[in-house]
Amino acid sequence: xxxxxxxxxxxxxxxxxxxxxxxxxxxxxxxxxxxxxxxxxxxxxxxxxxxxxxxxxxxxxxxxxxxxxxxxxxxxxxxxxxxxxxxxxxxxxxxxxxxxxxxxxxxxxxxxxxxxxxxxxxxxxxxxxxxxxxxxxxxxxxxxxxxxxxxxxxxxxxxxxxxxxxxxxxxxxxxxxxxxxxxxxxxxxxxxxxxxxxxxxxxxxxxxxxxxxxxxxxxxxxxxxxxxxxxxxxxxxxxxxxxxxxxxxxxxxxxxxxxxxxxxxxxxxxxxxxxxxxxxxxxxxxxxxxxxxxxxxxxxxxxxxxxxxxxxxxxxxxxxxxxxxxxxxxxxxxxxxxxxxxxxxxxxxxxxxxxxxxxxxxxxxxxxxxxxxxxxxxxxxxxxxxxxxxxxxxxxxxxxxxxxxxxxxxxxxxxxxxxxxxxxxxxxxxxxxxxxxxxxxxxxxxxxxxxxxxxxx
Numbered sequence: 001x002x003x004x005x006x007x008x009x010x011x012x013x014x015x016x017x018x019x020x021x022x023x024x025x026x027x028x029x030x031x032x033x034x035x036x037x038x039x040x041x042x043x044x045x046x047x048x049x050x051x052x053x054x055x056x057x058x059x060x061x062x063x064x065x066x067x068x069x070x071x072x073x074x075x076x077x078x079x080x081x082x083x084x085x086x087x088x089x090x091x092x093x094x095x096x097x098x099x100x101x102x103x104x105x106x107x108x109x110x111x112x113x114x115x116x117x118x119x120x121x122x123x124x125x126x127x128x129x130x131x132x133x134x135x136x137x138x139x140x141x142x143x144x145x146x147x148x149x150x151x152x153x154x155x156x157x158x159x160x161x162x163x164x165x166x167x168x169x170x171x172x173x174x175x176x177x178x179x180x181x182x183x184x185x186x187x188x189x190x191x192x193x194x195x196x197x198x199x200x201x202x203x204x205x206x207x208x209x210x211x212x213x214x215x216x217x218x219x220x221x222x223x224x225x226x227x228x229x230x231x232x233x234x235x236x237x238x239x240x241x242x243x244x245x246x247x248x249x250x251x252x253x254x255x256x257x258x259x260x261x262x263x264x265x266x267x268x269x270x271x272x273x274x275x276x277x278x279x280x281x282x283x284x285x286x287x288x289x290x291x292x293x294x295x296x297x298x299x300x301x302x303x304x305x306x307x308x309x310x311x312x313x314x315x316x317x318x319x320x321x322x323x324x325x326x327x328x329x330x331x332x333x334x335x336x337x338x339x340x341x342x343x344x345x346x347x348x349x350x351x352x353x354x355x356x357x358x359x360x361x362x363x364x365x366x367x368x369x370x371x372x373x374x375x376x377x378x379x380x381x382x383x384x385x386x387x388x389x390x391x392x393x394x395x396x397x398x399x400x401x402x403x404x405x406x407x408x409x410x411x412x413x414x415x416x417x418x419x420x421x422x423x424x425x426x427x428x429x430x431x432x433x434x435x436x437x438x439x440x441x442x443x444x445x446x447x448x449x450x451x452x453x454x455x456x457x
Contacts, residue, residue, distance in 0.1 A: 011316060014157050015292030021161035022284045024168045028200075031168070032193050033277050035175045037342050041270045043190055044342070046126035048273030049119050049262075052255055054134055057102045059247045061142040064095040065149035067240025070298050070378050072153035074446055077302020085218055088150040090232045092143065093225045099142025106135025117255065118262045126190045133194040140205040147208040152295060156215050163207045170200035235449060242382035246373065246389040253393040257401045257415060264405070268412055271351040274342045278335070278352075279359050282327040286367045289320045290374035297378040301443045309443070313375040313434055320367045328363045332356040355416055362420040368427025372434050380446035381439035388429050397422035 036043045068091035075084040110131040148160040177185050178192025261268050293316040300309040335353040373385045404414025
């Protein structure tokens, strides 16, 4: 059975605002990198390492957001709006407390965290103030992530997109003022980028709270932040924790591999930082299609339409492979031009172009992982992806990156070949899992939690 036209239109309507939103969100980091490149390549390397630490904590917030979105779609698919609202309230409250705890941890422990990343001492003056300030305000990002997840589950993906657009505009204006000393403001370097990021993050948080009330008519009282219903939180965690575990495994491995890169020198760190900023454009297609498919499959699971869910994923996977491969080819072909916008160092540009061509092979493998794992998560089949992540990343990616990159002296090329091997191994295993239809048993249990056991016959 092939997917019907309404299902295809539903994917496009949901996915394109997610793509634009994620592109804009990525551009916050890209714009920061581009503007800081006018300070020095060392400042860019410091910013890249600091952001990797922050991403590690953002993943922890995402496990609430991921679980929230999936469980809400199950309730909405079953036409249980009251249950969806209860899940949303508890999720926002829990993520707010989690954000407050992590904000305090990063604010007070920023220096030892950077030492663990083996950041060269010469770059500490750039990284420390940035990480301290951006980390100390992570609680706002935790609220943003949970509220945006609620809006997306209700198909209001354009709202999150518009908020991120406004955040980008404020961030660019703030960076311009603080970096270049406009309107009488003294040039503040990387510290100014952090202050600009805090202001734009705060504005986005306020806007999302307003939209939550306007779109969903959901208002949280002070009591909601202390009267958390842990039974509902456990349902969120059942989906979110394994998903976060898979992402945490990835970023823990990535952070360790980054320490290998750091041992290769600040130039290698800069090459990787610039290249990832460009390559993320192709990654965003995978993430937007994956998240859009997850929302649709969550609704289909809630409605008990398992066969439609099966074909929905296969259609999304074909779309993702075509789009991502084409996008990565264009980025690799334009690699020299794109990298020259960040730096004039020819060694960095040449190294980045080589990595982009490796990315032409790497990114289609990531498509399988991102889209299929999102769909498995929407059905409740969350254990298999984390099991394969631990095995593949720690038995293939990390040791192979050390062996090829450091032991054999292949440098960044060896590191990225190791990453490519991991993505393709896990990707093919994910596809095999979906085609086996073992996820249907999990989908039946997920639907039962939302609407009770199906009637006989």
